Amino acid sequence: INWETIKEFNEIRFEYYEGIGKITINRPHKRNAFTPLTVQEMIEAMTHCRYDDKIGVVVLTGEGTEAFCSGGDQSVRGHGGYVGNDGVPRLNVLDLQKLIRSIPKPVIAMVAGWAIGGGHVLHVVCDLTIAAENAKFGQTGPKVGSFDGGFGASYLARIVGQKKAREIWYLCDVYDANEALQMGLVNKVVPTEKLEETTVEWCKKILEKSPIALRMLKSAFNAELDGQAGIQELAGNATLLYYLSDEAKEGKNAFMEKRKPDFSKFPKFP
Numbered sequence: 001i002n003w004e005t006i007k008e009f010n011e012i013r014f015e016y017y018e019g020i021g022k023i024t025i026n027r028p029h030k031r032n033a034f035t036p037l038t039v040q041e042m043i044e045a046m047t048h049c050r051y052d053d054k055i056g057v058v059v060l061t062g063e064g065t066e067a068f069c070s071g072g073d074q075s076v077r078g079h080g081g082y083v084g085n086d087g088v089p090r091l092n093v094l095d096l097q098k099l100i101r102s103i104p105k106p107v108i109a110m111v112a113g114w115a116i117g118g119g120h121v122l123h124v125v126c127d128l129t130i131a132a133e134n135a136k137f138g139q140t141g142p143k144v145g146s147f148d149g150g151f152g153a154s155y156l157a158r159i160v161g162q163k164k165a166r167e168i169w170y171l172c173d174v175y176d177a178n179e180a181l182q183m184g185l186v187n188k189v190v191p192t193e194k195l196e197e198t199t200v201e202w203c204k205k206i207l208e209k210s211p212i213a214l215r216m217l218k219s220a221f222n223a224e225l226d227g228q229a230g231i232q233e234l235a236g237n238a239t240l241l242y243y244l245s246d247e248a249k250e251g252k253n254a255f256m257e258k259r260k261p262d263f264s265k266f267p268k269f270p
């Protein structure tokens with residue numbers, strides 16, 4: 001597959017191929033652990049994917065086959081967060097998680113090797129996960145003095161159930177790809193050498209579908225779980241659709257033409 005670079009970054013790669021935006025954490029020497037800069041770059045790339053009309057689906061992955069992502073880089077963990085070049089401690093991966101959930105396009109985690117700690121949470125918040133046979137999943141928080149009680153706990157529990165989610169967090173065990181498949185934590189397991197090919201096939205199937213239908217579905221799936229913020233997304237999409245109608249345009253046109261709007265010609269559906 002001929003990926004072309006969209007933009008050069010320091011700690012990620014950001015590439016394009018036929019409607020797909022691919023974001024790759026590029027720190028294989030640290031099992032693709034993220035620093036505040038990695039996360040900032042991922043946020044920038046994800047935001048680009050949101051606004052780029054050519055991109056219909058986003059793939060999130062890690063460089064190499066050893067790891068998808070091993071979470072926050074513990075060597076830059078300071079007093080109150082992960083410390084970047086500005087010396088400020090941050091937990092900015094939480095902003096990235098929200099962005100992955102709210103971008104109105106499907107995001108697919110393509111996982112080879114370790115998806116662990118904050119790296120596990122990243123695949124959890126993606127819409128779909130395709131795992132290589134060598135993938136390994138788990139949380140490490142209570143072992144290394146951390147926890148993600150946000151999406152990392154509550155959304156995980158929605159996926160695998162309360163008992164399993166508590167087991168995952170309390171024991172910090174590692175689960176292989178087939179165990180992950182059995183608990184509904186991933187969508188598909190494929191031989192490691194087929195991982196990218198299969199992911200691109202899935203992307204192509206998605207790219208043939210109606211973008212507004214996908215957008216509505218993503219926000220509808222989120223709405224049930226995300227409270228007012230979820231309803232805001234779904235309702236925002238309803239407003240988008242309403243703005244496309246002649247009825248809504250009559251309201252705007254009347255205002256601009258300084259006349260009373262005439263909504264009488266629009267049907268009042270039963």
Ligand code: 1HA
Nearest residue numbers: 030031033070071072073074091117118140144146147148
């Ligand atoms: O919980 C949160 C958050 C919660 C709320 C809000 C924000 C959060 C943000 C982040 C996080 C977290 O991510 S906490 C969890 C942090 N991650 C971990 O606990 C995983 C640590 N790593 C490991 O357990 C293992 O390295 C591994 C299972 C991923 C891989 O093991 P393996 O294949 O035996 O390789 P290993 O030799 O351990 O690692 C290769 C190199 O990568 C090592 O460096 P070297 O000795 O060669 O110099 C290793 O230190 C480094 N490395 C791996 N993971 C990390 C790392 N360095 C820094 N941070 C890492 N996470």
